[in-house]
Amino acid sequence: MTYTIEETDLERQHLLAQFLEPVSLHALKNISLPKQATILDIGCGLGDTTLLLNERFPDSTITGLDGDASLITTATKETTLTHPNLNFVCGDAMQLPFDNNSFDFVFCRYLLHHLRDPLHGIKEMHRVCKTVGTVFALEYDATSIISYPESWAYPKLKDFVTILFADALLGRKMVSYFRSFKLVNICYDAQVILADQNSALKRFYALTAPALGKALLQKNLIDEKGLDEWIKELQRCERDPETIVLMHPTIAVWGTKAEL
Numbered sequence: 001m002t003y004t005i006e007e008t009d010l011e012r013q014h015l016l017a018q019f020l021e022p023v024s025l026h027a028l029k030n031i032s033l034p035k036q037a038t039i040l041d042i043g044c045g046l047g048d049t050t051l052l053l054n055e056r057f058p059d060s061t062i063t064g065l066d067g068d069a070s071l072i073t074t075a076t077k078e079t080t081l082t083h084p085n086l087n088f089v090c091g092d093a094m095q096l097p098f099d100n101n102s103f104d105f106v107f108c109r110y111l112l113h114h115l116r117d118p119l120h121g122i123k124e125m126h127r128v129c130k131t132v133g134t135v136f137a138l139e140y141d142a143t144s145i146i147s148y149p150e151s152w153a154y155p156k157l158k159d160f161v162t163i164l165f166a167d168a169l170l171g172r173k174m175v176s177y178f179r180s181f182k183l184v185n186i187c188y189d190a191q192v193i194l195a196d197q198n199s200a201l202k203r204f205y206a207l208t209a210p211a212l213g214k215a216l217l218q219k220n221l222i223d224e225k226g227l228d229e230w231i232k233e234l235q236r237c238e239r240d241p242e243t244i245v246l247m248h249p250t251i252a253v254w255g256t257k258a259e260l
C-alpha cells in the first residue's frame with residue numbers, strides 16, 4: 001500500500017469522521033437505494049463511515065473493507081455486536097475480494113487519493129457494483145489550506161500532503177474519471193469547511209502532523225527540529241480561539257453502473 005499516515009492515533013480517525021459527517025450526509029441524502037440493499041464501504045478504517053451508511057440506510061447489509069488489519073479488528077469489536085448487519089474484512093482496494101456485480105452501493109471516502117492508481121480503484125468499485133447500482137466516492141482536492149490570522153503551518157500541511165499522497169489533487173478529476181467508466185447519471189457535490197474554535201478540524205490537523213512525521217523524516221522533507229516546530233505551531237493555532245481555518249474543497253461524485 002502507498003499509505004503514508006500512521007493510523008495508530010484512533011482519536012484522529014474519529015475526528016476526521018466528525019467533521020466529514022455533515023459533508024457526507026449532504027451528498028448521501030441524494031442517494032436512494034433498493035430495500036435491503038447490499039453496501040460496500042472501501043477503506044472503512046475504524047468503521048465510522050460504515051456506521052454513517054448504516055444510519056442513512058438502516059435496512060441494508062454493509063461490508064466494511066480496509067487494508068489495515070488492526071483497524072478492521074477494532075471496527076469489528078466496536079460495532080458488530082450492536083449492529084449485526086455490519087461485517088468487516090481486511091483486503092486491498094486495488095484487488096477487491098468480491099465477485100463482479102455483488103453490491104447495490106459501492107462507497108468510499110478519503111480512500112482513492114491514497115492509491116497509486118486511483119483509476120484502477122474506481123475500476124474495481126465499478127466491477128463489484130451491480131448493474132444499475134451506484135458507485136460513490138468522496139475525495140479531497142488539496143488546493144489550499146489557510147487560516148486567519150495567517151499561520152505558516154497550514155500551507156505547509158498542504159505542501160506536504162501534495163508530495164506524500166498518491167494524488168492530493170484528485171477531487172477535481174473525479175467527474176472526468178467517473179465518465180471514463182461510462183457511469184451514467186453522474187452527479188456531484190462540492191463543499192468547503194470553515195473551522196472555528198473548538199473544532200474537530202483544527203485538532204485533526206494538529207494530530208495529522210505527528211501522523212505524517214515518520215514519512216516526512218524518512219523522505220528528508222523535514223528534520224526533527226522542523227517537525228517539532230511545525231507540530232507546536234499547529235497546536236498553538238488549535239488552542240487559539242481567534243484562528244479560523246479554511247479547508248480545501250471536498251468533492252463527492254456518484255453515478256449509476258449502466259446496463260450493457
Ligand SMILES: C[S@@+](CC[C@H](N)C(=O)[O-])C[C@H]1O[C@@H](n2cnc3c(N)ncnc32)[C@H](O)[C@@H]1O
Pocket residue numbers: 001002003007013016017020042043044045046048049065066067068071091092093094108109110111114115
Ligand atoms: C483517511 S482514512 C479514511 C477512513 C474512512 N473512510 C473515513 O472517511 O472516515 C483512509 C483509509 O483507507 C485505508 N486504505 C488505504 N489504502 C488502502 C488500500 N489499498 N486498500 C484498502 N484500504 C486502504 C487506510 O488503512 C485508512 O483506514
